[in-house]
Amino acid sequence: MSPPVEYRVTGMDCASCAAKIEKAVRSAGVTSSRISTASQILSLDVLPGDERLAAVELAVSDAGYHLDRLWSESSGEPDKAKPHLTHGYRRALWIVIALNVGYGAVEMIGGFLAGSQALKADALDFLGDGLITLLGVLAIGWSLLWRARSALIQGLFLGALGLGVLANTTWRVFAQQPVEAELMGALALFALAVNVGAALVLVPHRAGDANVRAVWLFSRNDAIGNAAVVVAAVLVGWTGTSWPDLVVAFAIAGLFLQSSWVIVRDARRDISESRTGDS
Incomplete structure (x- = not known):
């Protein structure tokens, strides 16, 4: 075969x-x-x-x-395993990594200051995107086994963060605490701007109209999460309760944990297949 x-x-x-x-x-x-x-x-x-x-x-x-x-x-084919990454595209990826990881850290701190679980969950999405892209850039010449091992560690780390946010959100259901709606909304709007900025950085390195459209479709899911946090902030200010914040936090954290689980599952399978191939 x-x-x-x-x-x-x-x-x-x-x-x-x-x-x-x-x-x-x-x-x-x-x-x-x-x-x-x-x-x-x-x-x-x-x-x-x-x-x-x-x-x-x-x-x-x-x-x-x-x-x-x-x-x-x-x-029986010639060895052409080295993938092509232009200098400009590599630089763009590093900028996207900095935007995602940097703002993820800022938004996580902001989530604690504002008392917002939704901001913390959205911060995980930024951190996850940034770290996965970082692995893709750094490990581009690594063997399958080492790429899988790195991804496994990353997936477990991100999963632990996600479980922490989920557990803290569950605790907040029973111990209601005030949420700074204004700070929450401002950080979510800035998060939306960061996502648009990341898309603009990548657009010049996508060939053709179809790929340019794909960049915006790719950014759309992240933007939807940011918009949901903005809406939650408005509802928190309007209702005077933290329930909108908690509902959005559960939704985003759940989606994040699902992605982390997929990373861990794929990494374990890759490790198993790589060891089988070497034996």
Whole structure:
């Protein structure tokens, strides 16, 4: 049986991205595929010369992501495993990492100052996006095993943070505390601006109109979370209760924990497969 055709994916930083890529692959006529958010590798159960590969590459590119073919010795193909990252795109990714991690830390501190659980949960989303992108940039030349191990540690760390926010939010249900609606709303609006700024940084490095649209679609999910926090802040100020803040916090933290679980699951599978391949 031929080894799977593998690609390294650039631009994927969450479980939602993985789902979009899998959908793009199916639209190109390939139904048997696996994508790992941990190693950021897409595997297709097709022959290396399959005509559908060009369609897959185009479909994934149109979805806003970049694929680099990983050639294996067992396939008889030349070694071209080093993925392509232009200097400008690498610099843009570092800017996005700084924006996400930096503002994630600011928003987490702001969440404590404002007494807002929703801000803390939204901060986790920023930190998660930034750290996953950081792994993608730093570990681009690492082996599958070490990429998976790094992703596992990262996924466990982010999951622990998410559980902490979820537990603290649950405690706040029984111990109601006042929320600074004005500070909460201001930080959420600034978070929205940071997401738009990150999208603007990436737009020049996406080729073609379809990929430019994909950048905005990619940023949309994060923006929805920011907008939900803004709405929660308005409702907190209007109702004088912390319930809107708590409801949004539960929703965002739940989605974040689901993404962390996917990272850990994929990392464990990659580690297992890598060890099996080495034995």
